[in-house]
Amino acid sequence: MTGNPRRIRVQSPGYDAQEPAPASQPDDASNASDAYVRSLIRSQLRLAVVVGSGFLILLLGVPALVWLSPALAQLSILGVPLQWLLLGFLMYPIMITAAWLYTRSAQRNEERYRQLTDQQ
């Protein structure tokens, strides 16, 4: 990450996710170092692209499976062919898991940014 000469300060986050944030936006955000903001944007974009493309590969994997091995796609589990099971039912828990993992990681990126800027 960005070179940072100071030590990391151990502190309470100073931010309670349960508490509603004030309506006003941080206008002094522009005072925060540009480099930190750019690095935050880059890491959030990287995270989003990784999760998004991972999901796309899984999604397009279903027709790929049908194309490569029709017999396997028709393989019946509990009376439902694998293709129907994957696309009709199993894709949903996969999406929720991906979304949950993303939310956690995005929050962590923001936490890291907050720690870096708090030290200034």
Added chain:
Amino acid sequence: MKSGTDNSRTSNDAGCHMSALAGYIALTVVSAATLVIGIYGLKFSRTTSDFYVASRSVKPWWNASAIGGEYLSAASFLGVAGLILVSGADALWFPVGYTAGYLMLLLFVAAPMRRSGAYTIPDFAEARLKSPMARTVTSFLVIAVGWLYIVPQLHGAALAITVATGLPGWIGAVMVTGVVVITTMAGGMRSITFVQAFQYWLKLTAIAVPLVFIMLRLGTTGQDWSGNGAAFIGGNGDGDWYTKVSLALALLLGTLGLPHVLVRFYTNPDGPSARRTTLIVLGLLSLFYIFPTLYGILGRVFAQDLATGPNADATVLLLPARIFDGMASDALSALVVAGAFAAFLSTTSGLVVSVAGVLSQDFFGGSVKGFRRAALLSAAVPLMVAIATDSLALAGSVGLVFAFTASTLCPMLLLGIWWRGLTDVGAVVGMGVGTVLCGGAILASTLFTGPAPVLLQYPAAWTVPPAFAAMIIASRMTAHRRPTGLNRILARLHVPEND
């Protein structure tokens, strides 16, 4: 066969055994409940800010239910099952795509959109690009998308009212428009949040309860729910990659630009709660789509005759009457009809609110009175279009709207949030290219009397990339027009609150 209709277009002969009385009761109850809850919200909405975004004080669960309620349209409630009935496994792409759009929304748009502090998509365009021209173009697109999307809802209402009561279809369209205009004019967005949250749970109940009864009945009479696997045969696409990729592109990216969905993000208190809301929405949608999928599968066994007629989209409405007789059939049919009307009402009102928000801010001076006038106008235009046109398959025509937003508003939002280089000229050129290509495809596809060619039915694959490319190239050529204070604008989108 039931008496009372010799209506021509969607005749009852296509297998309807539903009692008209049950239909009337369902319609009256849903409309009355929507009106009461909508007008009750009037108490809470006093200032203009209340009207537009519920003062940004809506909790994630409420907000997520409201988004779910708003999003689950005629295409979801009726269209998905109808399409599975007609085309089998290939149709499963629609519910997955409709849901996955929210994953993309979470990844790329939710938190920055909330942090931008804008009320509407045109507000975002102006805040990011500092350009009244970009704002105006975006406003026109939001209005176009809203109107394009309301029309299939009203077609759905026309189909449902004919199937449920035997009345001519236009009465359903007029009824939905009327209820929506009254609730919107009475309470604005705040009341709509209550109404929409209520609608999600109503829709879920309405589609889930009859299915549970149907499954129990099939279990006790020893019939196999999938016809011993017969339901799963056919419609496997035979490696039609173009359709799949194009559809996935439209549904995944199209959700990002839907104005009635994005307007909900302004009512979250901050970025993290916008993410939490989206996560809950994903759960709610996943839960919901299991049911139309099952209806479609059951329809392939117990209502196969509907696949060839004009009533394929009525599978969900007609299925209970295929399994049950008498009172049980009437009660369950009434429930699904109520759910279907909840779907038309909620999506239409969400769209009317967002179109009216843009119309009133940009053309009526932004007052409460202007909002009411705009609400009336934004519902009346699509009503006239819906009455003048014939309905296509619901899931398909909504799919076209997704392709349109994916080719126009989506590139502007994605590049605006994540790319420093976007300029106002670039955004306008890109949206123009998307509008011409995708709008042209939609217009051209209406010229065909039969099914349109695949390239026109699923245009996203050849309209989205040129829109992005045009936006990037034109931005690069006009790099000197990047707004001043770009760093501050981007910091506002991405830097966490309470810093």
